[in-house]
Amino acid sequence: MVGSNRKRIDVIDKVLGKPVFAGDMKADRLLFAVVYRSPRPHAWIKSIDVSGALAQPGIVKVITGEDIPGKKRFGVIKKDQPCLAEGRVRYVGEPILLIVGETENAARKAMSSVKIHFEDIEAIRDPFTAEKSGTLIHEDGNLLGHRKVIKGNVERGFAESDVIVEHTYSTTWLDHGFMETEAGVGYLDDAGRIVVVSSTQNIHYKMKEISRVLGISEDMVRVIQSTTGGGFGGKLDVTVELFLALAVYYTKRPVMMRFTREESFVSNTKRHPLYIEYKTGAKKDGSIQAVKVTIIGDTGPYISYGETVCLRVAVHSTGPYEVPNVHADSRMFYTNNPVCGAMRGFGVPQLAFAHESQMDAVARILNMDPLDIRLKNGLRKGSSTATSQILHDSVGFIDTLKKIEPFWRERKKSSHTSGFGIGCMFYGCGNTAISNPAKCHLRLTEDGKIALHSGVCEIGQGSDTILWQILLETLKIDEKNVVLVRGDTDTSSDVGSTSASRQTYISGKAVYEAARKLNRYLDEKGYYRGRSLGDICEEAMTENNVIFDGYFDPPTTQLDKETSEGAPYATYAFATHMTEVEVDDKTGVCLVKRVHAAHDVGRAVNPRLVKGQVYGGVAMGIGLALMEEFIPGKSESLDNYYMPTSMDMPEIEVFIVEDEEPTGPFGAKGVGEPALIPQAASIINGIQDAVGVKPSQLPCHIERLKKLIEDKKSERRQEP
Amino acid sequence: MKKIDFTLNGKQTILDVEDNETLLHALREKLDIKSVKEGCSIGECGACTVLIDNEPHYSCLTLASKVSGHDVKTVEFLGDENLLHPLQEAFITYGAVQCGYCTPGMLLAAYSLLLKNEHPTDTDIKEAISGNLCRCTGYIQIVEAIRNAAGLCKCNS
Numbered sequence A: 001m002v003g004s005n006r007k008r009i010d011v012i013d014k015v016l017g018k019p020v021f022a023g024d025m026k027a028d029r030l031l032f033a034v035v036y037r038s039p040r041p042h043a044w045i046k047s048i049d050v051s052g053a054l055a056q057p058g059i060v061k062v063i064t065g066e067d068i069p070g071k072k073r074f075g076v077i078k079k080d081q082p083c084l085a086e087g088r089v090r091y092v093g094e095p096i097l098l099i100v101g102e103t104e105n106a107a108r109k110a111m112s113s114v115k116i117h118f119e120d121i122e123a124i125r126d127p128f129t130a131e132k133s134g135t136l137i138h139e140d141g142n143l144l145g146h147r148k149v150i151k152g153n154v155e156r157g158f159a160e161s162d163v164i165v166e167h168t169y170s171t172t173w174l175d176h177g178f179m180e181t182e183a184g185v186g187y188l189d190d191a192g193r194i195v196v197v198s199s200t201q202n203i204h205y206k207m208k209e210i211s212r213v214l215g216i217s218e219d220m221v222r223v224i225q226s227t228t229g230g231g232f233g234g235k236l237d238v239t240v241e242l243f244l245a246l247a248v249y250y251t252k253r254p255v256m257m258r259f260t261r262e263e264s265f266v267s268n269t270k271r272h273p274l275y276i277e278y279k280t281g282a283k284k285d286g287s288i289q290a291v292k293v294t295i296i297g298d299t300g301p302y303i304s305y306g307e308t309v310c311l312r313v314a315v316h317s318t319g320p321y322e323v324p325n326v327h328a329d330s331r332m333f334y335t336n337n338p339v340c341g342a343m344r345g346f347g348v349p350q351l352a353f354a355h356e357s358q359m360d361a362v363a364r365i366l367n368m369d370p371l372d373i374r375l376k377n378g379l380r381k382g383s384s385t386a387t388s389q390i391l392h393d394s395v396g397f398i399d400t401l402k403k404i405e406p407f408w409r410e411r412k413k414s415s416h417t418s419g420f421g422i423g424c425m426f427y428g429c430g431n432t433a434i435s436n437p438a439k440c441h442l443r444l445t446e447d448g449k450i451a452l453h454s455g456v457c458e459i460g461q462g463s464d465t466i467l468w469q470i471l472l473e474t475l476k477i478d479e480k481n482v483v484l485v486r487g488d489t490d491t492s493s494d495v496g497s498t499s500a501s502r503q504t505y506i507s508g509k510a511v512y513e514a515a516r517k518l519n520r521y522l523d524e525k526g527y528y529r530g531r532s533l534g535d536i537c538e539e540a541m542t543e544n545n546v547i548f549d550g551y552f553d554p555p556t557t558q559l560d561k562e563t564s565e566g567a568p569y570a571t572y573a574f575a576t577h578m579t580e581v582e583v584d585d586k587t588g589v590c591l592v593k594r595v596h597a598a599h600d601v602g603r604a605v606n607p608r609l610v611k612g613q614v615y616g617g618v619a620m621g622i623g624l625a626l627m628e629e630f631i632p633g634k635s636e637s638l639d640n641y642y643m644p645t646s647m648d649m650p651e652i653e654v655f656i657v658e659d660e661e662p663t664g665p666f667g668a669k670g671v672g673e674p675a676l677i678p679q680a681a682s683i684i685n686g687i688q689d690a691v692g693v694k695p696s697q698l699p700c701h702i703e704r705l706k707k708l709i710e711d712k713k714s715e716r717r718q719e720p
Numbered sequence B: 001m002k003k004i005d006f007t008l009n010g011k012q013t014i015l016d017v018e019d020n021e022t023l024l025h026a027l028r029e030k031l032d033i034k035s036v037k038e039g040c041s042i043g044e045c046g047a048c049t050v051l052i053d054n055e056p057h058y059s060c061l062t063l064a065s066k067v068s069g070h071d072v073k074t075v076e077f078l079g080d081e082n083l084l085h086p087l088q089e090a091f092i093t094y095g096a097v098q099c100g101y102c103t104p105g106m107l108l109a110a111y112s113l114l115l116k117n118e119h120p121t122d123t124d125i126k127e128a129i130s131g132n133l134c135r136c137t138g139y140i141q142i143v144e145a146i147r148n149a150a151g152l153c154k155c156n157s
């Protein structure tokens, strides 16, 4: 079972078009709610007049911040974001009020009758201005967070280096671009509790936020995950849930919300734009002696996952290499740009672009092969990371390089403008330096079956199938005896969110632990010697022993406040991608032709699902490297935000490395984000190999690449 | 308001539609066919793909009144639990489905291709689904599935 390409447990329904996504739901007397959002980036709200909207036909209720019965602010890390703005707005798209109508049309029409008087405040449009400006977005100033990673003595490291390479890199906003936009339905159940069914990555967090904002106890709230059409981090923050809860609270009727693509673009959190100054020192033999990285990020006006990204990028700033002297300095500033949050990789894909460009730059100066310099410096068993964590187990990085090696050594340019690039990464599975446990339980049922109660949010990546396989393997039982009860705060315990590539590793381990207990029980009761499960279930009922729970919290340590020394993650995933590109040096078009991708996943519970993650990650990496750029105020729809299509896809060969993680279920760790992280870096390095220019800004889209090539040509012409 | 008369998944269907009503709206809200998805409403994502006379169309850009007298197919036409279409089988076998939001549209675009071309090259396949965005799969396993289904199904029989 574990290690097999078992078909997804949800797939038959999906090929038949049967799954009910939130926007497909139906209910009697269903209302529709829409959000009125700020058109201004930064302004005082002087007055709100909703009388015109209320007078429109079919309008049932208009809700403003004043109407919120409980706490008015929410947030994953800190509760800083107004549910509905009062007095002041801090970004274009900030929710101000909620209009609930009999139909979607009625609600949307009434929007134009809302009258709000704003008085503009200077808008802070970049983190550098934020640092200096006297205009404060929040009372405490414009700095959200500042984290450092310090190891050894970086100045001494540079002094002892033979070569020093210094460059700056920058990246921009990206949208998650999940195909299903944010949606949900809320209603009151027979007991008068608030129920919200939504497209989400974390039901328990949202249940808690609803209870806070409505000021009611948690057991009066139930959150259920509907089939979810992709997440990628964008459905971790509250999207529709609090609005639905408020609308139900006031109207006592079922309410639906479904964002248009335009609303999704303007409201959803974005990938953090980062400015990265990177200095690397190395000896003649290629050994990296020192790395100094200064990172400045634009987090938008509210925290969301900004603090997490601030720390994670610092911790991952050296890439998967052993560097004796490190100084990473990471700061996040508030601006009046879109709120930035979690997006596949929490900032690490941006950093990979920088550290991998640096590795190639050092290799070039030393006349070393890019693969050799990585083999020389790569993390291996016994290595110490930038946070001085010694890696003992499951360090398959060198093996990922070795998988790629034969293709790299035999690479041949097919034309004078084709090229090859390598990108590498390591990525800590789970949340950074905090407890992030998962709980689940198995129950022996009245009808003689085993029910797995799981709070894990399946968002398309396949976690339900993975848990299923882990369960069946551990129990050694036929799947007709097992049922999955999932995605509902009423029937499951908190597993934490579907993020940080943590569900296979952490929730998978919790399932394993529960299954081990049940396995022992079944063994005692004679199941494996032929006694029927129905019999055992009956006996278990009489013994009142039907629940078997599982728990896992990966062992991490807190980090030193000043140096970040410590073990922020219990395990890391590793990967190497090699990419062949073909650049048209007249037009700036870059074609990605072929990718070889090697991933150390500990153990592939389902190799086909692992490959699916890698293929999807490569696609997103192509977007990050070459085409995706969210421009506030300009990127409004899929008409002016470009994501990869089938025509942009290369041939991809995936190699799975299995250096088992002892704390993981059957040795498994995560792959969701690692799949994406090294891809853009390998494309950018390929571009340099192809046409000799060094992109320092993502995306390196057609115009940017064309300009780089032209600049280089004119430089050459100027040389005597 | 206008009365239209068309074939939907092989059945004659008569429906009242507004002059400016999209086929997407009519199918989802009036005929309860929720497998037809909305991803953008401006003809950029392909989630709303249906076949009209076996050619893929964005139902978000098609006026419902225009399909009178035509043949419309949605994914329900392809198969059911008891008898999956070879394309559906292949989507399962080759891992072409993740979140499933793009899947109905992808299957229809693929079906239309195989009607016209029993042995498509990978380029043919990629072109045929180039109007259908998928954010999850990177398209690789979708192409693989369609390529493998091509040998197995006589879509026009």
Ligand code: FES
Residues within 6 Å of the ligand: B037, B038, B039, B040, B041, B042, B043, B044, B045, B046, B047, B048, B049, B058, B059, B060, B061
């Ligand atoms: S909804 Fe029709 S193309 Fe996107």
Ligand code: FES
Residues within 6 Å of the ligand: A179, A229, A230, A460, B096, B097, B098, B099, B100, B101, B102, B103, B133, B134, B135, B136, B137
């Ligand atoms: S499977 Fe999620 S969009 Fe295609």
